[in-house]
Amino acid sequence: MFDPDLTGFGALRGQRVAVAMSGGVDSSVVAALAAASGCEVVGVTLQLYVSGAAAARPGACCAGADIRDARGVAERLGIAHYVIDMEARFRDAVITAFADSYARGQTPVPCVECNKTVKFTDLLALARELDCTALLTGHYVQRIDGSDGPELHRGADPAKDQSYFLWTTTRRQLDYLRFPLGGLSKPEVRRAAEHFGLAVAAKPDSQDICFVGGGDYAAIVERLRPELATPGDIVDLGGRVIGRHAGIHRFTVGQRRGLDIGGAPEPLYVVRIDAAANRVVAGPRAALAVTSARVEDCNALGALDGPLMVKVRSLAAPAPARWYGDRIVFDTPLFGVAPGQAAVAYRGSRLVAGAMIAATEGAVAGTDRLASVF
Template sequence: MCAPVNSADFQLAEPLAKRRIVVAMSGGVDSSVVAALAAQTGAETIGVTLQLYDHGEAVGRAGSCCAGRDIRDARAVCDKLGIAHYVFDHASSFRETVIDDFADEYLAGRTPIPCVKCNMGPKFTDLFALARDLGADCLVTGHYVRRVEGLAGAELHRAADPARDQSYFLFATTQAQLEFLRFPLGGLPKPRVRELAAELGLGVAGKPDSQDICFVPDGDYASLVKKLRPEVETHGDIVDAAGRKLGAHKGLIHFTVGQRRGLEIGGAAEPYYVLRLDPVTREVVVGPKRALAVRAARIDGVNWLGGDHVGPTMVKVRSMAKPVPARFDGERVMFETPEYGVAPGQAAVLYAGDRVLGGGWIAETERAELAVA
């Protein structure tokens, strides 16, 4: 059995026996280990799972969180740990705030990030309210990020394991939420978490991680969007930056900024990439890679966690991208050197070292003036 954790892991004042911890449980290994660690503190621990699909959809759904099998797994873990487990039906809210938004973003020619919208809505906002209603002292999740107590309050930092870091998806966490949230796995690598699950005898120790978008377990998001918004299949032209027709396409849903494959344009002197999508004309605008270069991006819906930070700033414009030097004036991100593949609908997340300063949604980009080679 692994050694018990102490109060510092959850940043709760003693005595823990008089504290109540609510754990967000998806049925996966991460949240299950977090529940076990919370229970070891001696605090009253309650597991909460949001059912994000109706019963008919949830039964038998695999490879996603908050579905039929996953709810059963979460309940089995809680039974083993001897803690309470509650399931709340949030299928309607999830459909409206995440799935419908996902489809609408594609219809508008943008590239959405449903995981951020889920964190902004059901996972944090809704769970936050539920945890408060249950009289919790904190809400604990299995996200790989770190919460650090700074001079001005709680700060959000990248995980110790860069391969697992999820800070990009949590930029919209508010300061009030951050004060209430705890992330015990932020300092651990994933292999150690699986070891802990095995040592604790949890049945989910070998359960695979969720892949793809949770509500599209087969990865075919285009079919889902077409089902929800049939008009997204409207055909259109593939044109160059000057408006010359180069080909045709079967719907904007099949393209994203920076994409090279699937254009099926013959006779080009050099490879073409998707530069932008026009939802009004239904045109896919393409050009050479150098035309993808962006010098700045305007962002909407800014959430700022950086206080009065001044100094070097880095920014990530894709979840898998490395942070690059940039300046931020409160509305525009200006890259120190041209950045490629900056897509409206994605997030721009700002960092100072490992600290998350905040971020927002990329609304539009400004092309860099590069000389043609």
């Protein structure tokens, strides 16, 4: 039995609120909780695909069956529901940017771009146009009022925390956003869906990148940037050719699988991707060790002084570090830090800043990967 805690809606009771409804269980429960609290709920679903494999593939949110599921939940709850065509915007802001990042030899995080542009810029603006007091989403993060305004914190369930993907959220956006699931676990959310009689209660979570069918992201990239399918050299740290590749977009820093280099005295990993020369640089695991990183496009939500815990990949454990302007120095070397990924800093559970990793500095002589010296 699930006993919904609606106290967190506070001043929103009786107010008109927008709920981003993807058709999944999380956003559906948010809509149900908001309706149960006495809010006037406006459900908004973004149609991100109209045709193609992505639209029909299970796990591709905001398309096909997901839109029908969102509409069904809205009917069940008796709330208004709108479907907004955002396919062109999503293609330009997220999918094309995804391919462009690989063309630069980076490893992109498309969920960050989606939250930054389509969801927390376009959808948020639409919610304001609809005269809504707040925009509610199903993200597993917590918005906590602090002495200097609202703060962004990790979700209470470590297995579902999505704060890494929301580092671009600005203070002004955070003032308008609400995350009702931040204090819940996934099992609790599913029990809530059952409590409200939602047909999506047992619906599987979306997996991987929503617009990549079957995990074949390379096909997406090659369709948009066919020139990246040009074969090139795999070289060692000294520049000696040791193999060939079928396109730099098929590799990321730290990758071992796919190098297909025989006769090496020890396992080799991708250490650097030289996009200008169409080369993949490989080396031993020790060459992956990174002592610092140069970052850009920083978004600070709190103070960056003193010791912090920094995540450099979504699934990586936070590591102790210090942040100096556009430079992050790690207390101990980290492995597999890739340009194009995000560096997200925490103090306790609070997200205090995030930025894009532009370049890294190796701990092993000869593996400097910085575009310039700090």
